[in-house]
Amino acid sequence: MLPQASSSAHSFEILFGVIFWFSLISFLAVSTAIVFFVIKFHRTRRDPFKTPFIHGHTVLETSVAVGLFVVVMIFFIWGWADYKKILNAPQDPxxxxxxxxxxxxxxxxxxxxxxxxxxxxxxxxxxxxxxxxxxxxxxxxxxxxxxxxxxxxxxxxxxxxxxxxxxxxxxxxxxxxxxxxxxxxxxxxxxxxxxxxxxxxxxxxAKTQKVEEAQEDAASMAEQGKGLFTQKGCTACHTVTGQKLIGPPLNGIFGKEVELQDGSKHFRDENYIRESLMTPGAKMVKGFAPLMPTFQGTLSDSEVNAVIAYLKSLKE
Amino acid sequence: MHQATQGHGNYLTEGGFWSWFTTLDHKRIGVMYLFTTLAFFIVGGLFAVLIRLELFRPGNLFSPDLYNQLFTFHGAIMIFMFIIPIIPAALGNFFLPLMIGAKDVAFPRLNLTSYYLFIGGAMLAVAALFSGGVDTGWTFYAPYSLRSQTAVILVTLGVFVMGFSSILTGLNFMVTIHKLRAPGMTFHRMPLFLWAIYATAIIQVLATPVIGITVLLIVMERVLQIGFFDPKLGGDPVLFQHFFWFYSHPAVYIMILPGMGIISEVVTVFSRKHIFGYVAIAYSSLAIAFISFLVWGHHMFVSGQSPLANLLFSVLTMMVAIPTAIKIFNWTATLYKGSIQLQTPMLYALSFLFLFTIGGLTGLFLATLSVDVHLHDTYFVVAHFHYVMMGGTVMGLLAGIHYWWPKMFGRMYPELSGKISCFLIFLGFNVTFLPQFYLGRLGMPRRYADYDASFTTWNMVSTIGSWFIFAGFLWMFAYLIWSLFRGEKAGDNPWGAKTLEWQTSSPPQVYNFEKIPEVKEGPYHYGVMKTE
Missing domain, CATH: 2.60.40.420 (Cupredoxins -  blue copper proteins)
Structure with a gap:
């Protein structure tokens, strides 16, 4: 059996078990009925011209539908509750x-x-x-x-x-x-x-020793980001001191809401920052003109990660 | 036209060999579809046998690249060239006009056009097989399909062209059902197979254009570098998945609904009972067709789509369970107090009930969000899909082929052989696919050319099962071909069925009926009526 190495594994096993037993019982009910009917009502025992004329049974069909609806709603809500735990990370992971x-x-x-x-x-x-x-x-x-x-x-x-x-x-x-x-x-x-x-x-x-030997590559991600921030010319328009230049200041903005050009609000998370680098005009901050060039093809994925790490490290 | 002989010969013998290629007779077009799609089934099946051989044990029998091509072609051929067209275009074409008491479909020329479009599209896909192959999986996920060095363009264009065949067939059937029913055949007197074909036609007409557009966008992006899906060009890969599943989920119901229709016919005939809950079964087909358009996102729970979308798609997917379960319940209840005979068509119909029930119930696991996070893209999904598609649709198809074989060709298949191969296929199917549920739960991902040694035992069992399926089909094809020439002559109505196709000769004459039948009662009036 597969080890359960996290709390989500534990929740999975419980819900999986519940659905499994429901399924097994339903399957056994259907297949027992089929086998029983096939034996009991086989042609050798039943006159083919004297079978009863049964149209259906509305109450029975409706109760199957309603009963099943209740069961699948339980599965759905239970699954959603567990899924929310998978989605929402606790503070400061x-x-x-x-x-x-x-x-x-x-x-x-x-x-x-x-x-x-x-x-x-x-x-x-x-x-x-x-x-x-x-x-x-x-x-x-x-x-x-x-x-x-x-x-x-x-x-x-x-x-x-x-x-x-x-x-x-x-x-x-x-x-x-x-x-x-x-x-x-x-x-x-x-x-x-x-x-x-x-x-x-x-x-x-070990790294500090290497840094002393002037190894730049091994700088922390935030340090790399800081370097890129200057190298790529961001400082021309953005400060990290709260002062407004051509673009908005970038200190202490990560994970906070900002008002956009069209009046809507948006969280400045990882995806927002990547989008602002790659498609700067997509979600403009209110009060600034669309002047920023795209960094599509200029910044690699790990460089974008470094810039994000740098922005995360900046406090107001 | 052979005015003189009209009404005397049957549709098979009228005219020479060449007349088959220009025929407008729905029965001949149906037969041509049947043999073409069965040929593709054999090819797709051989690929499946090779896939299982590679997975017999860890290590590589074929190169991983070849393996990737094998599962791509297995999927693409089985989906686009076998399971989507076979029941509607082959059996539907043949029996829809017969069952409503018409001479032909509404647009016979369009019908032949559909067939040639299908052949054209299929040839493009086959051409891809011989020009480097394709390794994207039948799902063509971007951006992989945009960067793959294989013949993606040929296959996607093939899918595009075959899509038109599907749309035109669906359109033709809808118009035929609306306009050409015999006098007295109200919608509520139609056999349930036709309700299923009708619901299928709606999906074919409404959903297929979307896959056409999607694969065309793939071609445009590959050829013209227009960025729809590749983030390098500013596109969105998740958008592709939305487009793809917007068709391909409803398409799953294009595949299963006609199979369900056949089960309604076979279960009633072989238990001499009126169908239990005609109205519920008829409208549940429409309900399934409707809901099928609203659940595509359940293929994408871990794709990065929003949690809100996941919530909605999970709850809507759960709804599919209800009309499906109603059908299973009603078919089972139809057996109650019947007079049941276990000929081959009925054995396949019962196999359908067993296997499709498992397929449906395992769908509950995948519709449940937190459970799907683990099971998604594992062998659990592969097993579920095969229980629904092979355990469902293919069992329904085989029930239909055996049930209607005497009508189509005027000869009976050999009964004992039919039972033997049904047993082999049923047994082999379970031995092949039950272990795959377990492998998926253990976390074996799908589309793996090689796997961890801990998965070996159940993969071996699964591969051995595939040999039984292979043997079963080999035997079936042998006796079916034999029966075409040597089978016992069938009467007009060997099963004593009540639907209209059994009221003409076997095989039917060119224009189906001596005179257009008049319908006075429903299609399942077996047994003793209650005096009311």
Whole structure:
């Protein structure tokens, strides 16, 4: 049997079991009736010219319909309630960027640490994965958690979980993506909080030594983003001090609502920022002119991630 | 025209070989569809056998690229060239005019046009097979299908052309049912097969244009680099999925409704009973057709569409269960106090009831949001789909083929052989697909050329099951072909059925009836009437 390594796995098993037993009983009821009727009313026992003329039975048919309606509504509401838990991540989860590529998974921690086809997370801590794809659609599937999420190019999708079982859990690609689709596998290692912290600290220590050797690549994502922010010329129009230039200031804006040109409100989340970089005219902030050029083709996915990490790090 | 012989010979013998290619006779067009689609079924089936061989154990028998082509062609051929056309275009074409007491469909020329469009589209798809193949899966998901180096354009154009065949057939049937019913045949006196064909025709006409447009957009994006679906060109890949399933979900009901129609005919004839709940079965077909347009998003619960959309699609999908269950209930209740005979058509009809019930119930798991998150894109879905499509539609089709075989060709199939192959197929089907539910629950994703060793046992069982199905069909094709030449001559009405097609000769004469029949009662007046 498949291990249950998260709270969502536990909820899945309960609801799956309920639907399973309902289905099994319904199936047995239908098939017993069929077999019984076929034996009892076989031609050898029944005169074909003396069968009764039965049109139907409205009350019986209606009660089947109503009864079934009630049952499927229970399944629906129960499924929705569990699904909401899958959707809504708790406050301040550990965030990991995941980029799907033909045919590997690239994990990127907020401290800049990158792993291929391997992810390490602490047990009993909420972890939120932020997915993007470098090419076609993939799907990040963790059977032991009973979770999956499509990884779509040009769109951020997310998934959160809280692992409850130490050890290694397989990750598979569940959306067909070409030749090596079945080899696009990764391992998710669940370790204790202490082990996780040590694991990161050791790496950060090693990194600091390298930074001293002027290794720029290994800068944290927010640092990389800060560099890009200047390099790509963003500072010409946007400040991070609250001062308005040609474009809106960008400090402390992440995750907050903003009023748009047409008067509607919009959350400035990951997808909003990506869209503002790629299609700047799509959701203009009220009071600013559409002057920004597109960064389509200029910024890679991991660079967009870095810029977002930088914007997240800025406080008001 | 053979004025002199009109009404004397039957539709099979009238005219020479060439006359088949220019025929406007709905029966001949039906027979041509039957043999063409069955030929594609054999090809698609052979691909399935190869798929199961590759999956017999871990490791690669074929290269992953070849495997990807195998499942793509298996899916595309079975869906677009077999299961969508076969019941409406083959059996529907043959029996719709006969069952309403008409001479032909409303637009015989359009009918032949549909057939040639189908052949044209199918040839494009077959051409793709010989020019590099296609590896996108039958779903053509963007942006993979936009970047694949294979012959995507040929196949999608094939689907586009075959779509027109489907639309024109649907249109033809709708007009025929409205305008050409014999005197006295009210809508409520129509056999339920025709209600099912009618509901199917509505979906064919309304939904098929959308797949046409969608695959055309794929072609335009590939050829002209217009960004509809590829984010690199500013497109949206999730939009493709909406377009695709907006057709392809209703299309699932194009596939199953006609099969359900056949079950209503066969169950009544072989239990000598009036159908239980005629009105409920008739209108549940229309209800299913209607709801089918509103549930496409249940293919996309983890695609990144909004949670609100997921909520709505989940609740609407649950609604499909109700008309479907009513049908199962009513067919079962029809058996009650009947006088049941277990000839091959009835055995297939009962197989349908068993297997389709499993197919329907496993749909509940997938409609439930949190459960689908795990099961989506695993073998659970593959098994569910095959229980509905093969356990449902194909069992219905085989019931229909055996039931109407004596009418179509004037000869009986051999009964014992029929039962043997039904047993082999029923057994093989369950051995093949039941383990796949379990594999899916364990988390084995679909479309995997290779799998983890922990999945081996049940994959082996599944592959062994596929050999029984293969043997069953091999035996069936052998005895059906044999029966065309050597089968016992069938009378006009070997089953003692009440619907109109049994009131003419077997095989029917060219213009169907000596004189247009007059209908005085419903199609299922078996048994002793209550004196009221």
């Amino acid at each position: 550990l965030e990991i960027n995941v980029i799907g590529k033909q045919w590997l998974w690239e994990m990127e921690y907020s401290n800049g640490r990158k792993l291929i086809n391997e992810m390490v997370v602490p047990k009993d801590e909420p972890v939120k994965l932020l997915f993007s794809s470098a090419d076609v659609i993939h799907s990040f599937f963790i059977p032991n958690f009973r979770l999956k999420q499509d990884v779509v190019p040009g769109l951020y999708t997310t998934l959160w979980f809280q692992a409850s079982l130490l050890g290694e859990h397989p990750v598979l690609c569940a959306e067909y993506c070409g030749s090596a689709h079945s080899k696009m596998l990764a391992t998710l290692k669940v370790v204790s909080k202490e082990d996780y912290d040590t694991w990161q600290k050791q790496w950060e220590k």
